[in-house]
Amino acid sequence: MQFLTRIPIQAGVSCKSRVWKCVKYYPFLQAKRFVFWGTSKANDWNKAVSDAEKIVGYPTSFMSLRCLLSDELSNVAMHTRKLVGTKHPLLKTARGLLLDGKHSLQTRGLIVLLVSKAAGPSSVLDDDQDMVSGIYPRQRNLAEITEMIHTANLIHKGVVNLSDLVEADGSLQDMAFGNKMSILSGDFLLANACTGLAQLQNTKVVEIISSAIGDLMEAEFTEMKDSDGLPVLPTSVKFSHWLQQTFLSSGSLLAKSCLSAVTLANHNEEVQEAAYSFGENMSYAHQLSEDLKPFLRPDSDLQDFSLTSAPVIQYAQSFGTTTTFSLMDMDLKQLLNGVLSGHAVEECRSLCNEYAEKSLQSLDIFIDSDAKQALVNIVKATTQL
Amino acid sequence: MAAPSSRLQKHLLRLCARKAGIKQILFPQNISSTPAKSLVVRGKLSGRCALQKQLKNGFIPHQSCSHCLSTDPAQQTRVLTEVDPFQLIEQELHTLCDDIKAELVNSKKELQTITQYYFDGKGKSFRPAVVMLVSKALNSHTVASERLLPSQKRVAMIAEMIHTASLIQDDVIDDSKTRRGKESVHMTWGHRKAIFSGDFILSVACIALARIRNERVVTILSQVIEDLVRGEFMQLGSKEDEDERFAHYLKKTFKKTASLIANSCKAVAVLGDCSEQVAELAYNYGRNIGIAFQLIDDLLDFTSCEAVLGKPTAADLSLGLATAPVLFAAQEYSELHPMIMRRFSSEGDVMRARDLVAMSDGVAQTRMLAEKHSQEAIKLIRQLANSQTRIALEQIAELVLKRKK
Incomplete structure (x- = not known):
């Protein structure tokens, strides 16, 4: 039992050493699970994204400069230097935001903008002149809010339970300070998201996006997460567990942001449903492809796969109620081989295609446009494994 | 009249x-x-x-x-x-916690337990009480009916939720071990879950807020959330200049405490269809009450004992915070200045500062300032038509000064 609940299978951290405590505080690396970008087919993805960025008329950086350049966040940045040398996750999160920013940060916002543009101008509103590159200013604000919420959540996930600290993590004082900075900067982004939402002057959208924030929080209280945010396999796990987890931790925000984008332009219910369904299914497809990657690399090194990734769950599901019992006896290598020997990978691959196909079908409601094509390209880049 | x-x-x-x-x-x-x-x-x-x-x-x-x-x-x-101000709204207050709990029902049982933890009916419910009384007083001023509108009651509920969410997060940041006489959330469930629960309560409050379907009210109350965070950031630094320091402290006090009360009062005025002028009056009443409330809070941190307060005392000094009593005391004892600048971090600073505050007029001056705000609040609220609730609100302004915890 101890073994299973403590496996910190996270990207980039060697599990061979089995120094669990050491790698415990990298929950932010789960961020990698959401990044719409991977190494193998990075070029397809990058091209799809950079083409799409031209279409929405803005280069990058939807994360408002206003926010990043604020006194508050500069303050955090200054204080965060004190954390150098500790293992506080905020350091890595901050580094990730800056270095990886180009690829990880804006994809959600980008999709929101593309959906906005694909849906076109409103039939009710006649303020087309406000549109820039076929997108309403309020839709751009929404895209920014989506990014802020996502980032705030990443940062808050890096809060550490101080009672389970070990010496190697850094002094209690430093870690407490790191927590403080994480909480404050996450809160700051959330608060800005709140005031930004209010400025959209649409209470329906406020309600939808607020519920997405709630879903992100709920994701931390499922059977698939332990109290430190590490993945846990529940007994008699089913694929529906994976779907629920993926929905709460990423699908909801994307689906509800897409829904809100078309709601802001007063599009009808049919369009709203399509936008929502696109976001939701796109999330599943993307997460499946991310989860599959470690299993498709021939030299897979036990590094990148999560205990709650789709292939493992597909595999575990075949064990029925004895899941935990059976998997408990395996080490990671055995588990990996087990997954590879069965049909789990193939099943996940076809599921990935299925969800991608579903998301593409949702786009049928939109007339052909460069924005729609960009969305298609992004979905296709996701499924090219 | x-x-x-x-x-x-x-x-x-x-x-x-x-x-x-x-x-x-x-x-x-x-x-x-x-x-x-x-x-x-x-x-x-x-x-x-x-x-x-x-x-x-x-x-x-x-x-x-x-x-x-x-x-x-x-x-x-x-x-x-x-x-009895509290008796006038007893019924509404009575159901408040249950209403909030109903909002927080969730399929993740642990999340539900944590988020409902503080809504046990043992809190002071000061904020919702003020919001409800102000609503009633305003209603009898504008439409001559005291009846609380459902939307106004929602605002009272949202105010308490926002307040509680910020308490949970503040306790993690300050590492306060107890709250309202029981263990803080993070002591029982860990720091991570405390933060997520706080965020969750906030998101539920935002949903409730959106469902009032009034854009203006959404804008007013979302400002509160931003103020709370900005206030927390202001607490990070200390100002070099003495005068600036007091202004900084007052601004922080507004953002961290008064903004919630002031803006909630304004929100219920908007919902009650009051004129701009009356809405502004309600806002300023709330602002003054809020500042007086916090001044007394800061004062009690020096004068009260742990058993009464339900939370550790002289906590502010230990956190490096210079509140009104210290800032006043520093006018008499200049040796406090360097301590304020280093946030009472050297050994013996906290004890020494405590002693100096006790020797100085700091506490008395803080009380005087609080009284000034309380009187201002009374002056403002007396501009409303006479009613039971208006009188109760005058009394609230006095009670704020007399509370012991």
């Missing part, structure tokens, strides 16, 4: 007064000469039930009500001196 003319009105007022523990009300003979002081209360006030209720809620109105009346000439003739 008019003094009770009909028998029925007098009867009703007597009934209310009796409810509030007042034995006798004298109606003035000459109505026109004393419009603002139309009801004079005299005589012995047993006021037991009112007193007990307020004690339970952490407020102690007067050492003894009759004592007040007989010794303080300024208070000899007052408008219906003792109503």
Whole structure:
């Protein structure tokens, strides 16, 4: 039992050493699970994204400069230097935001903008002149809010339970300070998201996006997460567990942001449903492809796969109620081989295609446009494994 | 404004007064000469039930009500001196916690347990009480009906939720071990889950806010959330300049405490269809109450003991925070300045600062400042039409000064 609940299978951290405590505080690396970008087919993805960025008329950086350049966040940045040398996750999160920013940060916002543009101008509103590159200013604000919420959540996930600290993590004082900075900067982004939402002057959208924030929080209280945010396999796990987890931790925000984008332009219910369904299914497809990657690399090194990734769950599901019992006896290598020997990978691959196909079908409601094509390209880049 | 003319009105007022523990009300003979002081209360006030209720809620109105009346000439003739503010909204307050809990029902049982943890009915419910009373007073000012609108009740609920969410997060940041007489959330469930629960309560509050379907109210209350965070950031640094330091402290106090009360009051005014002017009045009443409330809070951190307060004392100093009593004391004892600058981080700083505050006028001056804000609040609220709830609001302004925890 101890073994299973403590496996910190996270990207980039060697599990061979089995120094669990050491790698415990990298929950932010789960961020990698959401990044719409991977190494193998990075070029397809990058091209799809950079083409799409031209279409929405803005280069990058939807994360408002206003926010990043604020006194508050500069303050955090200054204080965060004190954390150098500790293992506080905020350091890595901050580094990730800056270095990886180009690829990880804006994809959600980008999709929101593309959906906005694909849906076109409103039939009710006649303020087309406000549109820039076929997108309403309020839709751009929404895209920014989506990014802020996502980032705030990443940062808050890096809060550490101080009672389970070990010496190697850094002094209690430093870690407490790191927590403080994480909480404050996450809160700051959330608060800005709140005031930004209010400025959209649409209470329906406020309600939808607020519920997405709630879903992100709920994701931390499922059977698939332990109290430190590490993945846990529940007994008699089913694929529906994976779907629920993926929905709460990423699908909801994307689906509800897409829904809100078309709601802001007063599009009808049919369009709203399509936008929502696109976001939701796109999330599943993307997460499946991310989860599959470690299993498709021939030299897979036990590094990148999560205990709650789709292939493992597909595999575990075949064990029925004895899941935990059976998997408990395996080490990671055995588990990996087990997954590879069965049909789990193939099943996940076809599921990935299925969800991608579903998301593409949702786009049928939109007339052909460069924005729609960009969305298609992004979905296709996701499924090219 | 008019003094009770009909028998029925007098009867009703007597009934209310009796409810509030007042034995006798004298109606003035000459109505026109004393419009603002139309009801004079005299005589012995047993006021037991009112007193007990307020004690339970952490407020102690007067050492003894009759004592007040007989010794303080300024208070000899007052408008219906003792109503029980909390009793006027007892019913609404009673269901508040259950309403909030209903909002927080969730399929993730642990999340539900944590988020409902503080809504056990044992809190002071100060904020929702003020919001509800202000709503009623405003309603009777504009439409002559005290009835609380459902949307106004929602605002009271949202205010309490936002407040509680910020408490959970503050406790993690400050590492406070206890809150409201029990273990803080993060002591039981860990720091991560505490933060997620706080965020969750906030998201549920935002959903409830959106469902009021009033864009203006959404804007007003989302400002509160931003102010709370900005206030927390302001607490990170200390200002070099002395004058700037006090302004900084007051601004922080507004953002961290008063903004919630002020903006909630404004929100219920908007919902009650009040004029801009009245909405502004409600806002300023809330602002003054809020600042007075926090000043007393900061003062109690020096004067009260842990058992009464339900949280550790001199906590602010240990956190490196220089609040009003210290800032006032520093005017007398300049050795406090370097301590403030280094946030009481050297050994012995906290004890020494505590002693210096005790020797100085810091506490008294803080109380005076709080009194000033309380009086301002009373002055403002008296511009509203006379009503039971208006009187209760005047009293709230006084209770804020007299609370012991």
